[in-house]
Amino acid sequence: MTDTLMPERNNEGFLENAEHWSPKVAEIIARDDGIDLLKNHWEIISFLREFYKQHEMSPPSNRLFVKAVKEAFGEAKGNSIYLMQLFPGTPAKTACRIAGLPRPTNCL
Amino acid sequence: MTRFKTLHILNKPPEHARYRLCLSAIGPQDGLLLTENGVLAITQPLAINKERCFALAPDLEARGLLSHVSSDQIASFDDMVDLTALAENVISW
Amino acid sequence: MSTLIIIDQPPYGSWEGREALDMAFSLAAFDQPVSLLFCGAGVNWLRKGQDATTIQQKSVERNLAAAPVFGVEALLADNKACDHYGLTEEDLLDPVSITDFGPELTSRFDHVAFAG
Numbered sequence: 443m444t445d446t447l448m449p450e451r452n453n454e455g456f457l458e459n460a461e462h463w464s465p466k467v468a469e470i471i472a473r474d475d476g477i478d479l480l481k482n483h484w485e486i487i488s489f490l491r492e493f494y495k496q497h498e499m500s501p502p503s504n505r506l507f508v509k510a511v512k513e514a515f516g517e518a519k520g521n522s523i524y525l526m527q528l529f530p531g532t533p534a535k536t537a538c539r540i541a542g543l544p545r546p547t548n549c550l
Numbered sequence: 551m552t553r554f555k556t557l558h559i560l561n562k563p564p565e566h567a568r569y570r571l572c573l574s575a576i577g578p579q580d581g582l583l584l585t586e587n588g589v590l591a592i593t594q595p596l597a598i599n600k601e602r603c604f605a606l607a608p609d610l611e612a613r614g615l616l617s618h619v620s621s622d623q624i625a626s627f628d629d630m631v632d633l634t635a636l637a638e639n640v641i642s643w
Numbered sequence: 644m645s646t647l648i649i650i651d652q653p654p655y656g657s658w659e660g661r662e663a664l665d666m667a668f669s670l671a672a673f674d675q676p677v678s679l680l681f682c683g684a685g686v687n688w689l690r691k692g693q694d695a696t697t698i699q700q701k702s703v704e705r706n707l708a709a710a711p712v713f714g715v716e717a718l719l720a721d722n723k724a725c726d727h728y729g730l731t732e733e734d735l736l737d738p739v740s741i742t743d744f745g746p747e748l749t750s751r752f753d754h755v756a757f758a759g
Contacts, residue, residue, distance in 0.1 A: 496705060496708065497705045497706055497708055498705040501713075502669075503668075506668060506713050509714060510709075547665075548665070556749065567651055568651055568683075571649075574745060575744065575746055575748075576746065580746065639755075641749065
């Protein structure tokens with residue numbers, strides 16, 4: 443994909459405008475982090491996109507990201523180990539970046 | 551000295567919305583400590599027992615209000631610490 | 644240890660209310676029992692049908708709807724303030740309950756805090 447097709451991103455790789463996201467964009471951002479997006483990733487990404495549509499914000503911290511996932515999918519997926527395996531680093535940051543959402547406000 | 555259920559520390563002047571909110575939250579076993587602009591409250595009618603209402607001396611003095619209050623109601627910083635310790639809870643408005 | 648966070652500032656005009664919301668979310672993140680109380684002009688946070696797109700802000704209505712997801716225990720609205728702003732139960736966001744502000748309410752919490 444050429445630069446013209448990649449929407450504008452900030453210095454940490456987050457999209458400037460969540461509306462400019464597409465699954466294709468997600469794959470490119472994920473590749474920067476060395477992640478191949480599989481079904482389990484897409485489940486969380488869709489969840490985050492929907493969360494953002496509903497609440498006009500990203501989960502503000504990693505803990506709240508885990509809580510929100512737990513609320514939606516239960517303990518098996520709403521835990522930091524599962525989410526860290528899918529989205530290494532700080533899962534909330536990595537997942538929000540791939541989902542095209544703003545940076546979680548309270549993540550370092 | 552009286553023990554308080556809640557000590558309310560109020561630093562807002564009478565026109566501030568939170569001033570009224572604070573006054574409406576004072577229960578019969580509570581105390582009120584006025585600080586900063588809150589000391590202006592002593593020029594207003596207050597529906598609280600004088601034994602439970604105090605104002606911080608430096609803030610009264612700065613505003614020329616020391617003579618408006620009986621000496622029992624004037625609190626030094628040390629008194630403020632004691633008042634806080636006498637209360638089960640403190641709310642800073 | 645339970646905390647009541649009071650929002651008495653109207654939405655959109657200043658950041659204090661959002662800071663208060665952030666405090667509530669942070670307590671909830673660490674599983675500390677926390678409730679939010681809207682008083683005075685703060686009850687305008689709770690009116691249904693907000694859209695802040697044209698003033699380039701995020702809707703506090705939608706932000707607040709995340710409170711139960713994050714584990715905030717209750718969203719409370721002061722009865723008198725609702726009356727004052729013409730808000731009835733039907734005008735308010737779903738998880739909100741109307742309550743009477745006073746010593747009985749505040750004494751149910753170990754801590755009462757404001758932002759701003």
